[in-house]
Amino acid sequence: MLSVFLKRAADKQLNIGIVGLGYVGLPLALRFSEVGFKVLGFDIDKNKVSKIHDGQSYIEHISSDSVRKAVSAGFSATSEFQRISEVDAIILCVPTPLNKYREPDLSFVLDTTDSIVPYLKKGQLVSLESTTYPGTTDEELKPRVESKGLKVGEDIFLVFSPEREDPGNPNFSTRTIPKVVGGHTENCLKAGLELYSAVIDRVVAVSSTKAAEMTKLLENIHRAVNIGLVNEMKIVADKMGIDIHEVIDAAATKPFGFVAYRPGPGIGGHCIPIDPFYLTWKAREYGIHTRFIELAGEINTTMPNYVMKKIAVALNEREKSVKGSKVLVLGISYKKNIDDMRESPSVFLMEKLRDDGAKLDYCDPHVPVFPKMREHKFDLKSVSLSPEIIKSYDCVVLTTDHDKFDYDMILKNAKLLVDTRGKFRQSVPNLVKA
Incomplete structure (x- = not known):
């Protein structure tokens, strides 16, 4: 199974399925199409599916020209999940929000996985890109995939590769942002590396899906904590009659040991306000209270x-x-x-x-x-x-x-x-x- 998958990936003969055509899934679909893969997108939003068929973009920083070009090269979209059986690699790019209690809401991931399981077959790869707590891929996706009678690592490959999109940043694209990949087994990792290496300039292997999941959380918790710090510094500086932005500009002249973060009215986006709570929730299972992370979240919110x-x-x-x-x-x-x-x-x-x-x-x-x-x-x-x-x-x-x-x-x-x-x-x- 592995050798066949690796060869077909290297020859760009795999059919790619992208589930979730939002800010993460659509750019990834366009990138796979750009290098020559046949891509089938899946989304429950029929308006998105219709726009793709019409060659229209519904995301501002993605041009309709790029969508039309991909469609002309064979990219299509559907809301029919039974067509999962037509693809060789299934990449899940669905939301992972918080519920009203600020706890992880995995309903999109789990419902999507349950929707595709009946149509899985031998030789496929399933990759989760949605940000989540360490253990999600092994504890939640693996049992569902294997319920079909497919042995992960032998019959089917399971990986976690966290999305890294920065919408509106002209300095980085899907192709140029390094991609972290962790597999449930060594064979899973090899399959994941071959798949993503075909479309990403640099792919970084880690030892497990848990390590890949934790990597994504660390990246965004790092930002959340530092933004919380600079927001608190802004409040203090304001009371003292000091312009915090002047201070940040001056501190940023230090060529080592300082990274300039800017304060604002809070934090937003699909990662920084949410990801820290995925780790704090999971850490409680191990009897750990992540006080530092939670304090930053409190300041920012x-x-x-x-x-x-x-x-x-x-x-x-x-x-x-x-x-x-x-x-x-x-x-x-x-x-x-x-x-x-x-x-x-x-x-x-x-x-x-x-x-x-x-x-x-x-x-x-x-x-x-x-x-x-x-x-x-x-x-x-x-x-x-x-x-x-x-x-x-x-x-x-x-x-x-x-x-x-x-x-x-x-x-x-x-x-x-x-x-x-x-x-x-x-x-x-x-x-x-x-």
């Missing part, structure tokens, strides 16, 4: 409260209350220059403003209409910016610093501008740094 207080104080100084004030939020995606809204701190801040009675609008050139979200609901469309529009608001809050904003115009015309991103370094009466 309370940053919208800090910004809200700064807005309220600034309005109060101008003899206005939050209730009844017209407030414009600039940027609602979780980071600059993308359309990804997942876990965006801007949305949490918007909810606090709305709950306190603010008359709320937003402007985001990447999000023209507030999207349907599972936990947040706003019936809003992005407003167009002009000097007159800016002047009509009691308060303008910069929460995501997109390059498309005209910052000079905004600063010149805002009655009150609250900057949560350190975009403005001036000291002017209408500017509040939060």
